[in-house]
Amino acid sequence: MRRLYEVKLGWILLAIVGLFTVSSAFGYEEAKVSNAGTITGKVVLKGPVPEPRIFPLVLYPFGPFCKKISDGEGNVRLKEFIVGKAGGLGDAVIAIVGVKKGKPFKPIKSNFVAVDCMFHPAEVPDNEQFSLEADGKLHHEHPNVTVLENHQPISMINKDPVIHNIQVFQNEKGNIILNVPLPVSTDPRGGMLNFASGKRISQMICGMHEFMQSWGFVVDNPYYTKTKKGGEFVIDKLPPGTYKIIAWHPHFKIIQKEVTVPADGNVTINFEFDSKEVQRPIYETQKDRRISPATPHDHMLEEGDDQIIIE
Numbered sequence: 001m002r003r004l005y006e007v008k009l010g011w012i013l014l015a016i017v018g019l020f021t022v023s024s025a026f027g028y029e030e031a032k033v034s035n036a037g038t039i040t041g042k043v044v045l046k047g048p049v050p051e052p053r054i055f056p057l058v059l060y061p062f063g064p065f066c067k068k069i070s071d072g073e074g075n076v077r078l079k080e081f082i083v084g085k086a087g088g089l090g091d092a093v094i095a096i097v098g099v100k101k102g103k104p105f106k107p108i109k110s111n112f113v114a115v116d117c118m119f120h121p122a123e124v125p126d127n128e129q130f131s132l133e134a135d136g137k138l139h140h141e142h143p144n145v146t147v148l149e150n151h152q153p154i155s156m157i158n159k160d161p162v163i164h165n166i167q168v169f170q171n172e173k174g175n176i177i178l179n180v181p182l183p184v185s186t187d188p189r190g191g192m193l194n195f196a197s198g199k200r201i202s203q204m205i206c207g208m209h210e211f212m213q214s215w216g217f218v219v220d221n222p223y224y225t226k227t228k229k230g231g232e233f234v235i236d237k238l239p240p241g242t243y244k245i246i247a248w249h250p251h252f253k254i255i256q257k258e259v260t261v262p263a264d265g266n267v268t269i270n271f272e273f274d275s276k277e278v279q280r281p282i283y284e285t286q287k288d289r290r291i292s293p294a295t296p297h298d299h300m301l302e303e304g305d306d307q308i309i310i311e
Contacts, residue, residue, distance in 0.1 A: 035263035047275035088231025096223035155190035165207035
């Protein structure tokens with residue numbers, strides 16, 4: 001019995017040492033930054049803005065409640081590309097790769113709420129979740145992208161009176177790394193995010209409502225940001241040197257460039273995504289669907305068939 005205890009204790013100590021070694025090898029060190037530089041720039045979308053993804057509510061449970069975010073024709077239109085003047089692309093993640101030392105890196109809090117059949121970062125105010133469109137109507141604007149940190153918890157509070165579910169996928173490998181039910185409750189639910197080494201892109205989807213989606217990008221240092229609605233970004237307090245800088249937006253491949261940051265200086269670098277290169281999920285390339293987006297009147301069978309309304 002004592003021998004078994006010693007063996008178990010040895011494995012525990014080995015695991016602790018291993019974790020410390022990994023943390024030391026791949027960790028980030030906070031340090032005073034002298035002669036810091038700044039990177040500014042803009043991300044633009046070339047070409048026409050991709051059409052919203054369309055999800056017929058008839059396919060999902062609790063449709064009457066989720067109609068709050070419908071287009072008035074029985075569909076949820078997921079607007080994933082926020083494009084401003086001169087093609088400026090919002091919600092793109094900009095990150096510097098491989099910085100080991102620099103300004104403070106505060107833990108990233110991944111707190112979400114499920115509200116009106118949508119996932120939202122908890123810190124996004126209500127007035128940023130809707131926009132006034134050219135037709136004069138108030139449209140739901142889904143905050144679609146967030147920044148994550150590996151080996152950190154994620155939590156969500158379900159503010160809807162219906163059941164939801166959290167499923168977090170690691171997109172580069174296609175596997176699910178977290179699956180948590182979201183009952184009607186004021187208590188937060190969630191778990192730990194553990195991505196495979198070197199993997200950065202994730203997608204969170206409700207297991208009951210596919211249109212409830214949020215994308216995430218994993219960073220390992222504080223030199224990152226998200227573009228504003230006009231596509232602009234700023235990353236400051238960088239130690240002088242040459243770095244790899246990447247830009248990412250859902251449905252696009254990562255763009256990587258090299259940038260040299262001067263001491264006490266400012267450098268500008270821009271990125272361009274081409275709308276022709278948008279990569280949609282494979283199942284959306286099918287020509288025939290179970291049901292096509294249409295107006296409520298089109299959900300009836302043709303004359304001569306049994307008149308079954310499925311809306």
